[in-house]
Amino acid sequence: MKVKVAGTAGFCWGVQRALRALDSARAGSPPPSADGGRLLTWGALVYNGPVLLNLQDRSIASVDSAEQVKPGDRVLTRPHGMVEADRAAIAGKGGTVLDATCPHVAETRKTILRLAGEGRNLLVAGNREHDEVRTLLDGLPVKSWVISSAEEARTVAAEEPLALVSQSTFGPALLEDVEEAVRDRYPNVEIHRTLCGSTEDRQDETRGLAAEADVLVVVGPYHSGNARRLAEMCRETGKQTFHVEVPEDLPLPSLLEQARLARRQALMEKYAEDPDRLREATSDPARLDAEVVIGVTAGASTPPWVLQAVIDHVLSGTKAELVRGLPRDLAADRASGAKS
Numbered sequence: 001m002k003v004k005v006a007g008t009a010g011f012c013w014g015v016q017r018a019l020r021a022l023d024s025a026r027a028g029s030p031p032p033s034a035d036g037g038r039l040l041t042w043g044a045l046v047y048n049g050p051v052l053l054n055l056q057d058r059s060i061a062s063v064d065s066a067e068q069v070k071p072g073d074r075v076l077t078r079p080h081g082m083v084e085a086d087r088a089a090i091a092g093k094g095g096t097v098l099d100a101t102c103p104h105v106a107e108t109r110k111t112i113l114r115l116a117g118e119g120r121n122l123l124v125a126g127n128r129e130h131d132e133v134r135t136l137l138d139g140l141p142v143k144s145w146v147i148s149s150a151e152e153a154r155t156v157a158a159e160e161p162l163a164l165v166s167q168s169t170f171g172p173a174l175l176e177d178v179e180e181a182v183r184d185r186y187p188n189v190e191i192h193r194t195l196c197g198s199t200e201d202r203q204d205e206t207r208g209l210a211a212e213a214d215v216l217v218v219v220g221p222y223h224s225g226n227a228r229r230l231a232e233m234c235r236e237t238g239k240q241t242f243h244v245e246v247p248e249d250l251p252l253p254s255l256l257e258q259a260r261l262a263r264r265q266a267l268m269e270k271y272a273e274d275p276d277r278l279r280e281a282t283s284d285p286a287r288l289d290a291e292v293v294i295g296v297t298a299g300a301s302t303p304p305w306v307l308q309a310v311i312d313h314v315l316s317g318t319k320a321e322l323v324r325g326l327p328r329d330l331a332a333d334r335a336s337g338a339k340s
């Protein structure tokens, strides 16, 4: 058996950058006192249980209200940014904001401010509850509407002149449908593609991996939009997909059974016209096993050590050989001290 790991699996560069900012802020920090001087994150830095536990172990708490901030505290923003009212409230409490907004999100915000300055109202393809969307639309002097589907684009009561942008992680195919629906209703809309390349690369590579693999393992929090999207994309290819958060979630016997079934099915299709070749290819279980490919990918909020633990679990439980991997950033993440 072979295990192939997507090179784009795991933390995106925006998350890596925020974790590095946290490490730099922590290095050489004076010990916090009960009266303040703590290093805090604004909400969950990354929606991932093991990462949050790791931060807890390092005594880095998260707060979600300025009421919890004390004088001298330093509060790191999420990669999705922070609205001005929260920045002001933290400053009002004597805290300092450390800005870890992802440069891609900051760039989209700049584009939106320019469009608003030109008097264009904004349509945003995304999730209105998401922090990134709140940051993007914060305090605009124009009207804005958030839409999450082509259906919503067909019914939204927007007012021209209009511009359309998207949340960085919106699905590319879904965005095309939304753009088409918006263009039908508002032919003069100005469309700006603001998807994150990191997300698109990850999705493209996952599609390629799904084409090669017999079964797929997607590592990432169950509530993470981008990990769920990766799992959905894998399932859309008809491949059995296991979405797991940690190694213990992965049922190895079922993974093995599904992988062998899928490989046998693929060989039956390949040699449908050649029964001798089919018999030769499928009669020897060891030979069949040698052909099995297990694909592994991970969402943008999955830390390298969790991904590595899942890969190790698959390798030890299946006796498979790692023929492609590890993700290019794995070593760099470790070196940055993301876990330590």
Ligand code: SF4
Binding pocket: 012, 013, 014, 015, 079, 080, 102, 103, 104, 105, 168, 169, 196, 197, 198, 199, 300
């Ligand atoms: S997904 Fe893209 S935009 Fe979002 S934090 Fe990561 S790099 Fe930045």
